[in-house]
Every structure is written in C-alpha cells, then in structure tokens.
Amino acid sequence: MTDNRPLDQRIRKYIDDAFRDVEPSQQLLDLKEELTSNLREKTLDLCRRGLDEEQAFREAIASMGSLSGLAEEMRSLSRKQSQPGHPAIDAHISNIGLVLGVLLVLFGLFTLTMTYYMDMEPTSVAGTGIFIVIGGPVITYSVLTRETRRKQGMNRLRAFMHAVAVGLLLFGLFSAVTSRYATGEMFIAIGAMMVFFLAGTGLLLYLLLTNPDRSKGCQ
Amino acid sequence: MPGVISNDLIRGHTDTIILNVLRQGDNYGYGIYKRILELSDNQYELKEATLYAAFRRLEQDGFIAGYWGDETQGGRRKYYRITPQGREKYERDCRDWEFAKTILDRLIRGGDENDG
Structure with missing residues (x-):
C-alpha cells in the first residue's frame, strides 16, 4: 500500500x-x-x-x-x-497528596540530618527515615492519579498498588538500615531487606509490564 | 441521490435496517453503510453519523454487541454482531412493519371504492 x-x-x-x-x-x-x-x-x-x-x-x-x-x-x-468518577475530587486528592508527600519526605530528611548531628544513637537516626518511607508512596499515588494534558489519570486501585510497591521498596531499605544498627549484623540487615524488597520489586515489575496505555491520542 | 424517501419516514426504521444487515452476518461501520446502499440499489444513502448514533443506542440496549477486529494495517475495525435479543426485536419490528404498511396503504390510497 x-x-x-x-x-x-x-x-x-x-x-x-x-x-x-x-x-x-x-x-x-x-x-x-x-x-x-x-x-x-x-x-x-x-x-x-x-x-x-x-x-x-x-x-x-x-x-x-x-x-x-x-x-x-x-x-x-x-x-x-x-x-x-469524581475527576474534580481525584484532582483535589492528588494535589493534597503531592503536598503532604513532599512535606513528609522533607520532614524525614530534615529530622534525619538533625538527629545525625545531635550525636544520637544510629538506630534513632535511622528511625526518622520512616517519614520518607511514608512520603514516597503518597507522592507516587498522587502523581499517578494526576490527569495531565496528554495522559489520563491512572485508576485508583492501580495507583494504590504502585504506591504499595514503592512503599515496600522503601521500607525494605529502611528495615535494612535500622536492623543493621540495632543488631550490628550485616546479614540480618540483608535478610530483613530481602523480604520487602522482593515483594516490592515483584509487584512493581508486574504493574509496569501490564500498564495500559493512558495516552489520550489515537496513536 | 434522489430524495424520494423522506428522512422522517426512514428515521424510525434505522435500527431495524441495521439489524437486518447484521442478521446476515457480522459487519463493521463502513461495511454496513455500503451494504445498506447496495440493498437500496444505490437509491438511499444512510448518513454515517446517523449510523454510529444508532450503533451506540442498539449496543446500549443489548440488541447488538461490538468487538474489535484484528486488522493490523490502517486501524482496527469495530465489528458488530446481533444478539438473540436483537433477533427478537428484528422479528417484532418486521411484524409491526407489515401491519403499518397495510394500514398506511389503506389510509393513503383507500376510500375510493366507498364513494360509489
């Protein structure tokens, strides 16, 4: 042709x-x-x-x-x-989520640095990282449900699963660091991390491979 | 195209015409359009815009069901097939049409013989 x-x-x-x-x-x-x-x-x-x-x-x-x-x-x-469907409410939730998520991550970073310089126990320093672990999934959810000029927002359940995957990955890192300082043993750190990290990676990979096309054009 | 059939007359029968085409086999938008043109011996062209509006209506009412073809070149075709409810509706419409045809014929042409 x-x-x-x-x-x-x-x-x-x-x-x-x-x-x-x-x-x-x-x-x-x-x-x-x-x-x-x-x-x-x-x-x-x-x-x-x-x-x-x-x-x-x-x-x-x-x-x-x-x-x-x-x-x-x-x-x-x-x-x-x-x-x-409430697209207006979705957009609203997305905005609030983004602000909250970024604030949580920043708060986590600040307290982390602060406690680090306060010469506190490494376990407590690492513990403040939990705010980053919470903030990450919140940001993920908010960004994915956001509707842009070229893409439709992801449906809520799917966005939530992405958020869970990111949360698992971050929590894996978090538990590795905390258990490393709490026990002083590297193998425990790796073991603690492995469980969450594997679950998170598996979920995320599955989601990425099955993502439907959300672009608005015909092509 | 000679405008012998008024739009008013055909409007109420668009659904039945589509069901009649689909009754004879699954078809897609442009195919149905061509088939209608062919059935009318090129005397009547149903506007595609009307056709697509009717597809949506018939699909919502469960009389036809749409599915995508697997053409790779030049975009996929959306095919339609008639459902059992669609067949029932078609039979009903046919009976109604026969009845209406008889009555209308009497109303439009009848009366002469009674004037005596």
Whole structure:
C-alpha cells in the first residue's frame, strides 16, 4: 500500500476536531478509532474509483454527515459518568497528596540530618527515615492519579498498588538500615531487606509490564 | 441521490435496517453503510453519523454487541454482531412493519371504492 501518512493525519485531525470539547474517556477513544478507520477506508475506496485524494477526503466527510450529534451524545455521557468518577475530587486528592508527600519526605530528611548531628544513637537516626518511607508512596499515588494534558489519570486501585510497591521498596531499605544498627549484623540487615524488597520489586515489575496505555491520542 | 424517501419516514426504521444487515452476518461501520446502499440499489444513502448514533443506542440496549477486529494495517475495525435479543426485536419490528404498511396503504390510497 502507498504511503497514506498525510491522509491519515488529516482524517485523525478532522475526527479530533469534531470531538475537541468532549472530555476524554475510553468510550470516546473507541468511537474516534472506529470513525477514523471507517473514514479512512471510505476515502481510499473513493480514491480507487478515480477521485484524487483531496476530492475523496472531502466527499467522504460530506457524505458522513454532521458529527455534532455524536459529540453531544458523548458529552452528555461523560457528564453522567463524572458523578461516580469524581475527576474534580481525584484532582483535589492528588494535589493534597503531592503536598503532604513532599512535606513528609522533607520532614524525614530534615529530622534525619538533625538527629545525625545531635550525636544520637544510629538506630534513632535511622528511625526518622520512616517519614520518607511514608512520603514516597503518597507522592507516587498522587502523581499517578494526576490527569495531565496528554495522559489520563491512572485508576485508583492501580495507583494504590504502585504506591504499595514503592512503599515496600522503601521500607525494605529502611528495615535494612535500622536492623543493621540495632543488631550490628550485616546479614540480618540483608535478610530483613530481602523480604520487602522482593515483594516490592515483584509487584512493581508486574504493574509496569501490564500498564495500559493512558495516552489520550489515537496513536 | 434522489430524495424520494423522506428522512422522517426512514428515521424510525434505522435500527431495524441495521439489524437486518447484521442478521446476515457480522459487519463493521463502513461495511454496513455500503451494504445498506447496495440493498437500496444505490437509491438511499444512510448518513454515517446517523449510523454510529444508532450503533451506540442498539449496543446500549443489548440488541447488538461490538468487538474489535484484528486488522493490523490502517486501524482496527469495530465489528458488530446481533444478539438473540436483537433477533427478537428484528422479528417484532418486521411484524409491526407489515401491519403499518397495510394500514398506511389503506389510509393513503383507500376510500375510493366507498364513494360509489
């Protein structure tokens, strides 16, 4: 088949424009993909019947009819669905979570340095790291559920599992350091770390490998 | 395209027309569009925008079910298949149509013989 790139882009742009002011959703993506592939096929059909690409594209669009009714339907659908989903509340939680998470990590770092210079016992110094262990997952969750211009927010359960994975990894490090200072034995440190670290790595790997595409474009 | 069938007349039958096409085998948007054009002997073109709105409605009501094809080149096609409920609805619509056709014919053309 010949190179249809410019045509593909024009079709995609036409469809994107028709649904420009509709909130992104899986249903919208599906409908757009359906319309795009059908419009493309129709244009190519018209080309085969002797129209040049420009005429074929115009003709295909004209005979398609106005898409405003479909766009309106999708808009009212997303309005209906925004009730249980609460994207506004999700965004709010994400903002608060990000602020809290960063503050927790900073607080952890400051107390860590502070206690270090206070000549306290190494166990207590390491103990303050728990704030970083808590802050890390909070930041992870907040960042992942955040909706950006190009990506939809991750669903809450998935984001929560990511947060747990990060938490396990951090807690693994934390328990390694604390048990090392508490017992003075390196092998205990490694043993303590291993359990959490393995669980965290396993979970994170699984999540990364099964992550669905959250980008908003068709490609 | 000659505008012999008014939109008002066909609007109420879009769903049945789609069900009739799908009754004969799974098909996708543009395929259904072409099939309708073909069935009407190129006399009637159903706008695709109307078609997609009807797909959504029929799918929500459980009369048809959509699934993605596995084309690799030029984007995937979304196919539709008729469900058992869809078949029932089609049979119902056909009976209603037969009835309406008879009555409408009487209403539109009848009466002459009674004037005597």
